[in-house]
Amino acid sequence: MTKLSLRAVQKLTCKKRDAWWTVFLVDPLATRLLLVVARFRFITPNRVTWAALFIGLASAGFFLRGDTGSLIVGAVLYHLSFVLDCIDGKLARLKGNGTVFGGWLDYVFDRIRVLFCALALMGGQFLRTDDERYLLAALAVVFLDMLRYVDALQIYKMRMSMRTKIEKVTKEREEAERAVRGLPEEAEEPEQLVFMEDLLRDHPGAAAETLREQAGAANVVDLHEQFRGQFPWYTRIRRALLRTRIRPHLVSGIEFQMFVFIVGPLIGQILWTTVVSAALLMLFELVIMYKFWLSTRDYTRVMEQLSQETPRAGAIAPQLHRGRHRRAAQEDELRAEEHHRAPEPEGHPGLPHRPHPHATPHVPGFPQQTAQPGTPPQHSDTVPFPHLGTARSSWPHGTPGTWENSR
Structure with a gap:
């Protein structure tokens, strides 16, 4: 592997945005260790992940003992475990040998480490003091850690779903416009x-308005417009923090773990440190939930705008709703055919109705004459109709015959 400088390694492996604990207390050590670790081919990201788990379990063993010296050793080991947990991802980005299984392994091992360390730390203090509050603290630590990561994954999933739906509707609208204009898809x-x-x-240093103008206002979808409108100072704080790669989410799952498993044991205030860090974590989680709720409202607004922007009044793209329009056309044809189909005559089921070629139209108010079989019909040149004048008979003059002959 080509020898790289420390600055090059930091640029290649460090995230653009990260937790402030990672930026100040982990990355300076992790990048220097990475320069040494990357030289050995047998050291893979997955093996570093396993090493981080074993060191984390070792810190749990010291936490369980509960004395001051063991708590300090456990805190140092936990920090070293977290440093290795950061190195595995950096090593994968540096060598380009990361795998999907490695990402899953890293996530699962993190949860296992937190679970064992929380039970060991609080359990050790309960065994030494018989204070039941430590048992509640253990449950709170495990619950908040799970809540934080489950909530983050679910919000990420819903955000990706909203983006996918917006892209799909936008694509369908563009296809409808091309179809209305009669253009091919590749036009x-x-x-x-x-x-x-x-x-x-x-x-990160640019303003939202500037980026919108550069990209074109019609092509930019903003799902955080309401949040920035309600909290305009958030943008200024965000820019200031991002200059040092610190994300605005100041108390996340990382800071919560570090306060519980490192700061608390080092200063000897495990219970109070856990309570304060848990309160700060919940505060920032509520802010994230509120921000996500506003984002869903922005999503609804964007979808309504896209649904109203039809290509032309009354124009429907032929590729949209094909099945529904085809079924509607078939139903209309069936109804039209049934409407024009003559009913069967009474007394002759199954026989088609054939009207007599010389039948006299029936006029309301006058009895209708019917011919008996074998009897010639009665004819006259004129039939008086007091209110309609005189109507000619439909039978031709001077053409004698019977009913059978007229058929």
Whole structure:
């Protein structure tokens, strides 16, 4: 492997946004260890993940003992375990040998480490003091850690779902416009749809209005517009923090773990440190939930705008709702056929109705004459109709015959 400088390794492996604990207390040590670890081919990211788990379990063993010296050793080992947990991802990015299984392994081992360390730390203090509050603290630590990561994964899933639906509706609208204009699908290159959060992530120091103008206002979808409108000071704080790679989420799962398993044991205030860090974690989680709720409202607004922007009044793209329109046309044809189909005559089921070619039309108010079989019909040149004048008979003059002959 080509020898790289420390600055090059930091640029290649460090995230653009990260927790402040990682930026100040982990990355300076992790990147220097990475320069040494990356030289050995047998050291893979998955093996580093296993090493981080074993060291984390060792810290749990010292936490269980409960004395002051063991708590300090356990805190140091937990921090070393977290440093290795960061190195495995950096090593995968540096060598490009990361795998999907490695990402899953890293996530699962993190949860196992937190579970064992929480039970050991609080259990050790309960055995030494018989204070039942430590048992409640253990449950709170495990619950909040699970809540934090489950909530983060679910919010990420819903955000990706909203983005996918917006992209799908936008694509269908563009196809409908091309169909209305009679253009083939390859006639025009569709306009690129971008999201404001991606632009802000790639350009952390730029303003949202500037990025919107550069990308084109019609092509930018902003799902955090209401949040920035209600908290305009958030943008200024975010820019200031991102200059040092610190994300605005100041108390996340990482800071919560570090306060519980490192700060608390080092200062000898495990219970109070856990309570304060748990309260701060819940505060920031509520802010994230509120931000996500506002994002769903922005999503609803964007979808309504897309549904109202039809290509032309009354125009429907032929590729949209094909099945429904085809079924409707078939039903109309069946109804029209049934409407024009003559009913069967009474007394002759199954025989088609054939009207007599010389039948006299029936006029309401007058009895209708019917011919008896074998009897010639009665004819006259004129039939008086007091209110309609004189109507000619439909039978031709001077043409004698019977009913059978007239058929």
